[in-house]
Amino acid sequence: MNWLPTLIKACYFLAALLFILGLKRMSSPRTARGGIVWAGIGMLLAVLATFALPGLEHRGLILAAVLIGVVAAWWSGRRxxxxxxxxxxxxxxxxxxxxxxxxxxxxxxxxxxxxxxxxxxxxxxxxxxxxxxxxxxxxxxxxxxxxxxxxxxxxxxxxxxxxxxxxxxxxxxxxxxxxxxxxxxxxxxxxxxxxxxxxxxxxxxxxxxxxxxxxxxxxxxxxxxxxxxxxxxxxxxxxxxxxxxxxxxxxxxxxxxxxxxxxxxxxxxxxxxxxxxxxxxxGSFGAAAGATAQEIAGSQKPIEAADAAVMMAYAERVVIVPGYGMAVAQAQHKVWELAQILIARGVKVKFAIHPVAGRMPGHMNVLLAEAGVPYDLIADMEDINPEFPATDVALVIGANDVVNPMAKTDPASPIYGMPILDVASAKNVIVIKRGKGTGFAGIENALFYADNTRMLYGDAQGAVAALVAAIKALDA
Structure with a gap:
């Protein structure tokens, strides 16, 4: 079986090619799912080729370990x-x-x-x-x-x-x-x-x-x-x-x-x-809650869902900024329903994504893709920031640090210099938030106290559902 080592190396080469092509496809939301499948096929091929290595011992134990890992990963991945x-x-x-x-x-x-x-x-x-x-x-x-x-x-x-x-x-x-x-x-x-x-x-x-x-x-x-x-x-x-x-x-x-x-x-x-x-x-990012040299003037101004719904329903442009609060409430499907209702009324809707929103790279993109949001409605920070001044309503759902204007105005702030979504420059800002606490970094957000900001307190799932119901009621 002199051909076996050559076959094994050929399988490894093909597996490596599938890894690289799979990773390339993962760079785009449109092809990411296929990229994962390609990489998975490559890994399966590499594992099978490894079992054929001459002189490999304890194949039974290796197979048992692989099966245990597959079952554990399948179970946890589903749950x-x-x-x-x-x-x-x-x-x-x-x-x-x-x-x-x-x-x-x-x-x-x-x-x-x-x-x-x-x-x-x-x-x-x-x-x-x-x-x-x-x-x-x-x-x-x-x-x-x-x-x-x-x-x-x-x-x-x-x-x-x-x-x-x-x-x-x-x-x-x-x-x-x-x-x-x-x-x-x-x-x-x-x-x-x-x-x-x-x-x-x-x-x-x-x-x-x-x-x-x-x-x-x-x-x-x-x-x-x-x-x-x-x-x-x-x-x-x-x-x-x-x-x-x-x-x-x-x-x-x-x-x-x-x-x-x-x-x-x-x-x-x-x-x-x-x-x-x-x-x-x-460094010390997130070290001290509320660490800032600037005093934040004003107060947080609440708004009812019905009033917020009117603002959005009759707006020309709405930008939705999702954050970890949306993820916690698993509100991505309800958020997409809200966007569809607004689009049906002729409102131009986009989603703005900060690179580090959520708890891992691409967290918000994954959630929106799961809800079925078209990729052409999702804009990165660099592309959407110039559009905020012409935006009638910016709806912030559970995001905090990535929209905090203190990153631009307070040199003493731990997040000073961090690029943010320029939500504060929108004509009106509605922030859905469970309470008056700080974000994950423990830093107070000046956006919540701005004159053009209104706070819609509550769980993201319930708050967005209330917005959907209120907009539907306008046409009843």
């Missing part, structure tokens, strides 16, 4: 609410990093046994550096990054799930973090140098896991979209490094693609907040 999708992504991403770290652990323990036989039959010795140096270094690096991604993603999951406070800080935290990271790097260097004792390996992994925890605990909840994207990049890089160790082409290409995409997305998310990645990881 998880759209509002919980960000923490689900964080959890699954952490599992990927943990798997890469586990591969690194197995490889390091194997090296500690004095010799490792790679899948293609090459031999490497664990003593004296030489040929073993490159795979050993990659195994250590992949294990370190994967472990950090695993523990950090678990903390991100716990924060998004509401199990942990948004931030956890203590005096000298940065120094402690640097010391833990330095210790992990020193131990990693010792492992690469050939000191492959089991106690050193264990301590190395413990330090890597602890660093992931310490790095994520102080980060404010409003930064979670960037953190999730960053750990996604970490997981991809860890998988790629371990792919080099195992000489598995599918892992190398898939990990590299995921790592590159995650890195680019992280940069885009940070740029959308006008902050550096270092500021996200070590």
């Amino acid at each position: 998880v609410a759209m509002t919980a999708m960000p923490q689900m992504v964080a959890l699954y991403n952490g599992m990927g990093g943990g798997a890469a770290a586990a591969i690194g652990a197995v490889e390091l323990i194997g090296y500690a046994g004095a010799a490792v036989t790679l899948l293609d039959g090459d031999r490497f010795t664990a003593s004296g550096g030489g040929p073993a140096l490159a795979p050993l270094a990659l195994a250590v690096l992949g294990a370190l990054i994967g472990a950090v991604s695993f523990s950090g993603s678990l903390i991100a999951f716990a924060k998004l799930q509401g199990w942990l406070d948004r931030r956890f800080v203590f005096p000298g935290q940065r120094v402690v973090n640097l010391l833990v990271l330095a210790a992990a790097l020193v131990l990693g260097g010792m492992l690469v140098a050939g000191r492959l004792q089991l106690p050193l390996i264990v301590v190395f992994f413990v330090l890597a896991l602890v660093f992931g925890l310490l790095m994520t605990l102080p980060i404010g909840g409003a930064d979670m979209p960037v953190v999730i994207s960053l750990y996604n990049a970490f997981t991809g890089l860890a998988v790629a490094f371990e792919g080099f160790v195992l000489q598995n082409e599918a892992m190398i290409i898939a990990g590299t693609v995921v790592g590159a995409a995650g890195t680019l997305l992280t940069q885009l998310m940070a740029r959308a907040m006008n902050r550096s990645l270092g500021n996200v990881l070590f």
Whole structure:
């Protein structure tokens, strides 16, 4: 069966091609669903090819693990609410990093046994550096990054799930973090140098896991979209490094693609907040509720659903700005019903999306796509901002920090300099909000006190339903 290795490599190549094409299709809402299917087919092909590897042991255990994972993923995927999708992504991403770290652990323990036989039959010795140096270094690096991604993603999951406070800080935290990271790097260097004792390996992994925890605990909840994207990049890089160790082409290409995409997305998310990645990881965004140097004048002015409905029904242009409040109430279908009623009356309706609205990149886009909102009605921040001055009514549904004008006017505000949706420049603003509290970043919003803003208090689902009923009543 000399043809088998060639067939396996061909399958890996085809799987990698499907990964890349699938990711490309995911870049557009119109083709994203097909892209996911393509990538899934590629993963299935890679798994089947792996089972055909010569010399592969414990196929029964591997198959059992795959089946358990498939059942768990299917069950959780069917049951998880759209509002919980960000923490689900964080959890699954952490599992990927943990798997890469586990591969690194197995490889390091194997090296500690004095010799490792790679899948293609090459031999490497664990003593004296030489040929073993490159795979050993990659195994250590992949294990370190994967472990950090695993523990950090678990903390991100716990924060998004509401199990942990948004931030956890203590005096000298940065120094402690640097010391833990330095210790992990020193131990990693010792492992690469050939000191492959089991106690050193264990301590190395413990330090890597602890660093992931310490790095994520102080980060404010409003930064979670960037953190999730960053750990996604970490997981991809860890998988790629371990792919080099195992000489598995599918892992190398898939990990590299995921790592590159995650890195680019992280940069885009940070740029959308006008902050550096270092500021996200070590800054104080969301540290102090209401932190501002400017006094906010005026008061929040409530409005009844019937009055808000009249404003929107007789407007020429309406822009709807969805936020996490819409996701919590699962009101996306009712919001689209409202938009359809307005469109039927001749109102020009658009949806405005901020890049970091919600709890993960693209959160609002996913919700609107689920409700069936046409893609040509959804506008990005750069495209919609010039249209706000000509907008008769801007309807903000559960969004807070991404429409806060303090980002432009208050240099002392933690979000100062962050690009926002220029909702405040609309002729009239209606904000649907459950109460008078601050947003996820813990910062007071000057928009709610503006002269052209009215507050429609209540759950997004109920408030939008009331608007729909009131507009329908106008034609009764």
